[in-house]
Amino acid sequence: MRKKRVLLFSEGFGTGHTAASRALAEGIRRLNPEVQCRVFELGKFLNPTVAPWVLSTYRATVSTQPKLVGLLYKSQYHNPLSRLTRMALHRVFYSRARRVIERLKPDLIICSHPLPAAVVSRLKSQGLNVPLFTLITDYDAHASWINPETDRYLVSTSRVKSILTGRGISSDVVGVTGLPVHPKFWTSPIKKESRRELGLADMPTVLVMGGGWGLMFGKEIMDALTSRMDQIQLIFCMGSNDRMVRRLSSDPRLNHPNVKILGYSSEIHKLMDAADLLITKPGGMTCTEGMAKGIPMLFYKAIPGQEEKNCQYFVSIGLGEVLDSEAVIDKWFRLLRTDYAAMEEQRRRRLAAQRQQSPSCALSVLELLGSPPRPAEQPARTPRPQTQPQARSEEPAYVTP
Template sequence: MHKSKKRVLLLSEGFGSGHTQAAYALAVGIRHLNPDVQTKVLELGKFLNPVLGPLIVSAYRKTVTKQPKLVGHLYRSNYKRSLNRFAQLALHRLFYTQTSQVITQLKPDAIVCTHPVPNAVVARLKRLGLNVPLFTLITDYDAHGTWASPEVNKYLVSTPIVKRKLMEHGVPDSRIEVTGIPVHPDFWTSCDKDEIRKQFNLNAMPTVLIMGGGWGLLNDENGLFEYMAGYRDNVQLIFCAGNNEKAKERLENNPLFRHPNIKILGFTREINKLMDVSDLLITKPGGMTCTEGLSKGIPMLFYEPIPGQEEENCEYFVRNGFGELLTDRETIDRWFKLIQEPYAAGEYRRSLLTKRNEQYNPERCSRAVLQLMQ
């Protein structure tokens, strides 16, 4: 008799784009290693409540953009708190019954959560009798108390530091595995540089990729981007504004950025290719983008980390020599000079790739989930 395929349900939430990207990366990674496994990724809020979901997300996005300090304060003041109180309130009636129905319908052999909210919801369903293994993938280089739930069968975390932090929140050592954050298999290999340059109409010269994250938070209050434009005759700049149309227009309308060596892009699914032809990445330190940069061995400069996870992510990558905090023009001068020296830039990149190979294996997370399901 033909055995039916194993099924993995991956649940995320749309706050920032990293959680869902991690879920998709893990889903593709699992299928890449074992095509007999079926995967399904759902963003819980959007799926269960198409009207409220996006409203909550856009309110959160406004807060992050306009009041990052408030986000940091909330993050720190609730650091040790579990999600139970929150779960008993707003989400209670809305999420549990519908999530339960989704699980009954899809009959997964395992559930992976990449965000604390679905994690709390599934944990509660398990307390009420749901019998499906729950794996929790923490998509940052920090572990907030809201992740901790006794019902989680296994935590998949980025580093030994995150493992230690989870243990401080009361999670036993045996339930935590250090796997690294998964990236899409597109980031596991390099593409042909000449083809990529042709595709994006780029020149073969020292190149800097500037990313504002999924929301494209490219406000240039310190004038650092304008300062970078001063290098445009010798350094090519690629700005990725994500879904932020306003930021894209603002850059396009600035005469400083109208130059053959400056490209302004909106949302693209081909960041892996742009990283292949770039010598330096300037980005917000989201857990996912940093891990993608790490997997490509590209040096990173981090700007304006949002207090909370982004600060922790930034600290990890700086401490481990994968990047530096972008604070002033001197940092720009130093790095823009380095990438114009082919030998020095090549050596630096090779050293990062060696370090990456010691610390990170892109298949590890997908392998761990497949093993746990056996």
């Protein structure tokens, strides 16, 4: 019998979209190894010469002109990609997409970025007969995610579902599955063991993440961070920004045995296990991974647009706080030093609730694909993919950016 095949299409605008596709693919494999999954950054795969230039330009714009990015996001917030735009995308960047799909013969396509979703939707309007799921990777729903040929939307919260239904999407095709996280985030080992494995001291620990591109904050916050290094261990994980790693490594304030400076790491799950507090930009995937690990989060320098919405969501449900002054650092460092046991108890409670949600997205996809988890692979307690804790189900649907 032929194995089911799932193609997951993403793009490299930021690291979260592709991380979501890979996490979902690995979750599906973990729950049912008989389902074959392949992940592509479709534009890069089809245009290996042009795509790096496009991504580099986008990265430079986000880094130097975040307000412009926010303005573009808000100005088009209610406008799906037009028929003309979809045609142009197809002809300029994705002209060979149909050939790839027909060669690989998937039973399902899942897109975690609006551009490949728009292209596959156009192909479906021209006769491509493959179900299309769209995985919205933030805690908001920009209209660019919406396409008439999408068979199902996989969304993070009931609020995002309400935004889609408010734009005319049938509630029957919107599943509140939560965002997928890699199976590495489904469990939480003992903190002392994680620290020992990573070569860290067993003391209150703060993980500072700059996002996949290693964006950072200013001098005042850095001064506050480094003021308690004798009592609090700092781990800086700067992603692929090698220049930032060099800059931090040469900073005399960080020349301390309780400071670790890292670039890209494939062990973020272990670092979160070892840490007591996460300081990060509010990317959708990083926030979801932090939630899966039960770690409290401080958010800095949200990119106007989707990161602002992510930040608002996690602050509203009590899992994060905006890092807008040194006073916020001082408060949390004081809690780590004087009320550590209470923080640990709160984290245990968050983990107990979150453990029911982590595999939900992969389980939902397998159910809709008609390939349920194999008994040996199924979690001990099966989550109900489309239910959310009552406190989250009453969220208002803010449809303005």
